[in-house]
Amino acid sequence: MCTLGVAVGQVNENFSGVTSATGGSAGSYTTKSFTGVDGGTWVATDARTDQTIDGPAILLRNGTLTSPSISGGIGSLTLTTQRAFSGGSGNLTVTVNGDTVGTIAYDGTEMTSSINGINVTGDVVVVIDARNSASDRPVLDxxxxTAYSGSIKDEPTNHATSFTATESGSNAINLTWTDAVTGSQAPDGYVIYGNTDSGSLPTPVDETSPTSDTDLSDGSGIIFVAHGSESASFSGLSENTQYFFQIWSYTNSGSDIDFKTSPVGPTANATTEDAPDIVINEIHADPGTGTDANGDGGTSSTNDEFVEIVNTGTTELDISSWSIEDGVGNRHTFAASTTLQPGQAIVVFGGGTPDGEFGGSLVVTASSGGLGLNNSGDDVILKNNGGSTIASYTYGSEGGDNQSITRSPDLTGAFAKHETADTDDASSFSPGTKIDGSSFGDALTISGTEGWRMLSTPTSDNTYDDLLGDIWTQGIGTGADVTTGTANVQLYNTSTDNFAAATDLGATMTAGTGFITFVYSDDDFTNSGADAGFPKNLFLFGNENSGDVSPTLNTEGDAFTLVGNPYASTIDWDLLTRSDVTGTVYVYDNADSGYDTWNGTTGDLTDGLIATYQGFWVQNTSGSPTPSLTIQEADKSTGGTFRKDVNPSTIKLTTEMEELSANAHFSFTSTGELGKDNFDGLRLDPLDFKEFLSISTLVGDEQLSINNLPADLNEEVTIPMDVEAFTTAEEGWIPKGGEITLTWPELKNLPEHWEITLTDYKTGTTTNILTESSYTFIAEEAKGKVKPKTMFSVLSPVSAVKSKSTNETSRFGITIAPGTSVSIDDEIDAPTEFVLGQNYPNPFNPNTNINYSVGEAGPVNITVYNVMGQKVAELLNTTKNAGNYQITWNATGVASGIYYYRLTAPGQVLTRQMTLIK
Structure with missing residues (x-):
C-alpha cells in the first residue's frame, strides 16, 4: 500500500476498489470514480468496472484512467492489459504530469508491459489514455x-525561440519552436498554454505543476513537451476559431517544478479553417484496355481517368473555384455555381464526352484538358478557393493495375483496389456511385409506362425540382420545363377534397405529405430515343427525415388525405399509430391501373409494406373524427410489433381478361361486420385513363376491394359482387365486352364446415369455389353506359369511389353458409316463406339489426321510411338465394323518431315499426 502525499518505494494498484465505484452500473460506459488501495481517488472516463483479468479490473472505451496525485516521483511503470470483446491490438499512451513517457501495448491476450527510465520527481499524476484505441476496449489491471527521487535543478536559463502557430485545416494548429539555448541550466521541458481568449493565458507558478489537458474543446488547454522536441499540437479544436498560445521553460517536476517566468514566455496565435465535410472517394489513374469509364463509347488511357469526390456533410457545399491538384500542379478548377447537395458526388474525368446517369452525381471533365494521374503513384489534392488543402491522398503503385482504387467501405474506409472491394462482381470502377453501383443518394426507379405515380420525399429540405428535374414537367408557373399544358405535378387540397396544380417546383417537399406526378416517356419532349422510355432513375441527395412525422390530415368524416412514406426505408402500415383513421391503406399501382389495398389482414399491398418515395391514401372514420397519423422510425419494416388476429380466414378472388387483371378480398376477423366497417377497403377508380378490369363486392351501394366480415359467422350470407371491364373512348370509360375468367387463388384458414358458392344470376350457374378452380363467362358491352374521364381529369378518392346505382342489379353473388357439424342423416330446413323480423335492439341508437328470411331466390329490397312516408335509407337492393339473413342499419345523422322498414320481393311486401332514440 502507498500513502497519499508520502514518498513511497512502490505503488501497487490492483483495482479492488472498482467494485464500489460511483458513476452508474458496472456494465455501463460512464465516468467512474473509485478509491484506490492508496486511499486516493482514481477517475476513469467512458469506463466499465465489470471486467476482470486476475481480479477486478477497469475497462476503457476511448477513455482515460487518471491516478490521484502521489508523492515520491516515478521511475518505472508496469501494467497488465487484455482487449475485451472483438477488435484488434494497439497501444495505450501514458503521461506523467502531462508529459508523454511511453506506451503500453494490448491485444486479445493477457500481457504485461513496462516503461522504464521515466524518472520524474515530486508529486506525480499518471494518466493512461485509450482515446487512440478506436473501437477497441482494453482492460487494465x-x-x-516505482518511486524516484532525483536532484533538484535550477530554473532554466532561457526560453524557447521562434515560437510559431500555423493553421492546418479546420481542426488543427501546428506549434513549432527552436529549443532554448541551454545557458547555465537547460530546461527539462516546456509547458504550453492554449486558449480562445488571449487574456486568459495564465503565468505558471513554481512548485505547482498544472494538470495536463491537451483537449481544447472547452476553450483552454495545457500540454507538456520534453526538451528536444520542437513541435506540438492540441486536440479538440473547432473550425473557424482563433486560438492563442504561450510557451514556458521549466526544470524538475511535481512540487519541485521551477518555471522561467522572467521574461515572460513567447506567444503565438492562429485561426482554424472552416471544415467542409468532403472526401476523395475514388481515383482511377490507370484505365484498362477496352474499358470505358466515362461512357462515351470510346476507350482512352487519359479521358477515362477520374477523381470522385463526395459531400459527406448535412448541408449543401459550394465548391466553386476549388481545385484538384497533383504533384505537378493544378489539373482542374471547378466552375462557378458548382454546388454539391448532401451525399452527392462529383466526378472529374480526364476528358471525352461522359454519357450516363452516374448515380445522379455531377460529372465534369478536367478544365486543364486532362488529369495526368501517374500510374506508379501521385498526389491527389483538393484545395478550396483560398488555396488551403481540404482533402488529399497519396497513392503508390496500387493505382496502376487497370482499375480504380476506392475507399472500402465507401466514404469512410481505407483505399483498396476496386476489383477486390467489389465483392459482388469484381467491377473495375464505379464513377459517381458506391462500389456496388448504387447511388450515394436515395434512388427512385420508375418502371412501366407513362402515367400517374403517387410520390413522397424521404429527405428534408429538398425541392420538387430536386426529385423531378430529370423528367418532363409542364403547366407549372415556376420551375417546370414549360409553363403551358396541363400541370403534371398535382397536390391534394384537403379543403376542397380535390387535386390542384403545383405552382412552384422550387418549393420544398413536406415530409409525410404525398403528391402525384404524370411521368412521360420522353424527358425533354424531343421524342429522341436517348431520353425516352423506362425505367427512369430519379435521385435525391439530402438528409433523410428523422424522428416522428405526423402529416396534417383532412378533418371531415370519411375524408381522404394523401400522405407519404417520409423515410428512405420501407415502412409497415400495421405499425403506424393512427386515431380515427380506418385500418385500410391505398397505394396506386400504375402497372395494374388500380389501387393496392391492405387492411392489416389481407389485400394486394404485400404485408402492408409501403416503399420509400411512396405516397398513399388514408381515410378518416365516419361521423365527426379527430384524426391523427404518426409515422415513426420504429415503423420501418425491420422492426416493431403489431397484434392482429392469429391465422385469420381470407379469400382472394382474381379476375382476368386478356392482359388485364384485378383482385377482390375477404377477411374474416374479430373486427368484421356484415355492414360497412373500418377495415373494409373501397374500390377506387384508377388515376390513369386506360383500360382496366374491376372486381368488387357490395355493402349497400358501396363497392369494396376488401370486405371485412365477422370471423364467427353463424348464418348464411350472400354478398353481391360485380365484375366489370372498361376501355377508353373519347367521352370516357365505356364497358368492354369479352371473355372473363374468375379464379380464387387464396382460400386460407377457412372453417371446414363452411360452404362457399359463386352464383351467376345472368346464367343461373352456381359454382362451388371450394371444389372448383375457376369460372369463365362472357361480359357484354353495355351500350350508352359511360364513366366520364380524360387523360388529365385526375380522380380524387371522393370521385373515384365506385358506387352502385340503385337501379342496377349485381350479376354475381358470393354465398357463405357456415353450416354445422351434423351427420349425413340430419335434415336442415331451409325457409319456405318470406319473414321480416322485429329489429333489435329496439329502441336503438345508432345501430340496430334486422333479421329476415327469403322464401325463394330473387330480388329483395329493404327500405326505411319516416312517418311522412319519405324514404330515409335503402338498406338492401339485390338478389338473394333462399335463406336466413341479417342486415344492420347505422342511423348516425338521422333524427330521433319512429321509422318503418319494409321488405319488398316478388309478391311480397312486409313492414315493421322501430324507434330511434338519441
Missing part, C-alpha cells in the same frame, strides 16, 4: 510504479 495490476498497475505498479
Amino acid at each position: 495490476d498497475l505498479i510504479w
Whole structure:
C-alpha cells in the first residue's frame, strides 16, 4: 500500500476498489470514480468496472484512467492489459504530469508491459489514455510504479525561440519552436498554454505543476513537451476559431517544478479553417484496355481517368473555384455555381464526352484538358478557393493495375483496389456511385409506362425540382420545363377534397405529405430515343427525415388525405399509430391501373409494406373524427410489433381478361361486420385513363376491394359482387365486352364446415369455389353506359369511389353458409316463406339489426321510411338465394323518431315499426 502525499518505494494498484465505484452500473460506459488501495481517488472516463483479468479490473472505451496525485516521483511503470470483446491490438499512451513517457501495448491476450527510465520527481499524476484505441476496449489491471527521487535543478536559463502557430485545416494548429539555448541550466521541458481568449493565458507558478489537458474543446488547454522536441499540437479544436498560445521553460517536476517566468514566455496565435465535410472517394489513374469509364463509347488511357469526390456533410457545399491538384500542379478548377447537395458526388474525368446517369452525381471533365494521374503513384489534392488543402491522398503503385482504387467501405474506409472491394462482381470502377453501383443518394426507379405515380420525399429540405428535374414537367408557373399544358405535378387540397396544380417546383417537399406526378416517356419532349422510355432513375441527395412525422390530415368524416412514406426505408402500415383513421391503406399501382389495398389482414399491398418515395391514401372514420397519423422510425419494416388476429380466414378472388387483371378480398376477423366497417377497403377508380378490369363486392351501394366480415359467422350470407371491364373512348370509360375468367387463388384458414358458392344470376350457374378452380363467362358491352374521364381529369378518392346505382342489379353473388357439424342423416330446413323480423335492439341508437328470411331466390329490397312516408335509407337492393339473413342499419345523422322498414320481393311486401332514440 502507498500513502497519499508520502514518498513511497512502490505503488501497487490492483483495482479492488472498482467494485464500489460511483458513476452508474458496472456494465455501463460512464465516468467512474473509485478509491484506490492508496486511499486516493482514481477517475476513469467512458469506463466499465465489470471486467476482470486476475481480479477486478477497469475497462476503457476511448477513455482515460487518471491516478490521484502521489508523492515520491516515478521511475518505472508496469501494467497488465487484455482487449475485451472483438477488435484488434494497439497501444495505450501514458503521461506523467502531462508529459508523454511511453506506451503500453494490448491485444486479445493477457500481457504485461513496462516503461522504464521515466524518472520524474515530486508529486506525480499518471494518466493512461485509450482515446487512440478506436473501437477497441482494453482492460487494465495490476498497475505498479516505482518511486524516484532525483536532484533538484535550477530554473532554466532561457526560453524557447521562434515560437510559431500555423493553421492546418479546420481542426488543427501546428506549434513549432527552436529549443532554448541551454545557458547555465537547460530546461527539462516546456509547458504550453492554449486558449480562445488571449487574456486568459495564465503565468505558471513554481512548485505547482498544472494538470495536463491537451483537449481544447472547452476553450483552454495545457500540454507538456520534453526538451528536444520542437513541435506540438492540441486536440479538440473547432473550425473557424482563433486560438492563442504561450510557451514556458521549466526544470524538475511535481512540487519541485521551477518555471522561467522572467521574461515572460513567447506567444503565438492562429485561426482554424472552416471544415467542409468532403472526401476523395475514388481515383482511377490507370484505365484498362477496352474499358470505358466515362461512357462515351470510346476507350482512352487519359479521358477515362477520374477523381470522385463526395459531400459527406448535412448541408449543401459550394465548391466553386476549388481545385484538384497533383504533384505537378493544378489539373482542374471547378466552375462557378458548382454546388454539391448532401451525399452527392462529383466526378472529374480526364476528358471525352461522359454519357450516363452516374448515380445522379455531377460529372465534369478536367478544365486543364486532362488529369495526368501517374500510374506508379501521385498526389491527389483538393484545395478550396483560398488555396488551403481540404482533402488529399497519396497513392503508390496500387493505382496502376487497370482499375480504380476506392475507399472500402465507401466514404469512410481505407483505399483498396476496386476489383477486390467489389465483392459482388469484381467491377473495375464505379464513377459517381458506391462500389456496388448504387447511388450515394436515395434512388427512385420508375418502371412501366407513362402515367400517374403517387410520390413522397424521404429527405428534408429538398425541392420538387430536386426529385423531378430529370423528367418532363409542364403547366407549372415556376420551375417546370414549360409553363403551358396541363400541370403534371398535382397536390391534394384537403379543403376542397380535390387535386390542384403545383405552382412552384422550387418549393420544398413536406415530409409525410404525398403528391402525384404524370411521368412521360420522353424527358425533354424531343421524342429522341436517348431520353425516352423506362425505367427512369430519379435521385435525391439530402438528409433523410428523422424522428416522428405526423402529416396534417383532412378533418371531415370519411375524408381522404394523401400522405407519404417520409423515410428512405420501407415502412409497415400495421405499425403506424393512427386515431380515427380506418385500418385500410391505398397505394396506386400504375402497372395494374388500380389501387393496392391492405387492411392489416389481407389485400394486394404485400404485408402492408409501403416503399420509400411512396405516397398513399388514408381515410378518416365516419361521423365527426379527430384524426391523427404518426409515422415513426420504429415503423420501418425491420422492426416493431403489431397484434392482429392469429391465422385469420381470407379469400382472394382474381379476375382476368386478356392482359388485364384485378383482385377482390375477404377477411374474416374479430373486427368484421356484415355492414360497412373500418377495415373494409373501397374500390377506387384508377388515376390513369386506360383500360382496366374491376372486381368488387357490395355493402349497400358501396363497392369494396376488401370486405371485412365477422370471423364467427353463424348464418348464411350472400354478398353481391360485380365484375366489370372498361376501355377508353373519347367521352370516357365505356364497358368492354369479352371473355372473363374468375379464379380464387387464396382460400386460407377457412372453417371446414363452411360452404362457399359463386352464383351467376345472368346464367343461373352456381359454382362451388371450394371444389372448383375457376369460372369463365362472357361480359357484354353495355351500350350508352359511360364513366366520364380524360387523360388529365385526375380522380380524387371522393370521385373515384365506385358506387352502385340503385337501379342496377349485381350479376354475381358470393354465398357463405357456415353450416354445422351434423351427420349425413340430419335434415336442415331451409325457409319456405318470406319473414321480416322485429329489429333489435329496439329502441336503438345508432345501430340496430334486422333479421329476415327469403322464401325463394330473387330480388329483395329493404327500405326505411319516416312517418311522412319519405324514404330515409335503402338498406338492401339485390338478389338473394333462399335463406336466413341479417342486415344492420347505422342511423348516425338521422333524427330521433319512429321509422318503418319494409321488405319488398316478388309478391311480397312486409313492414315493421322501430324507434330511434338519441
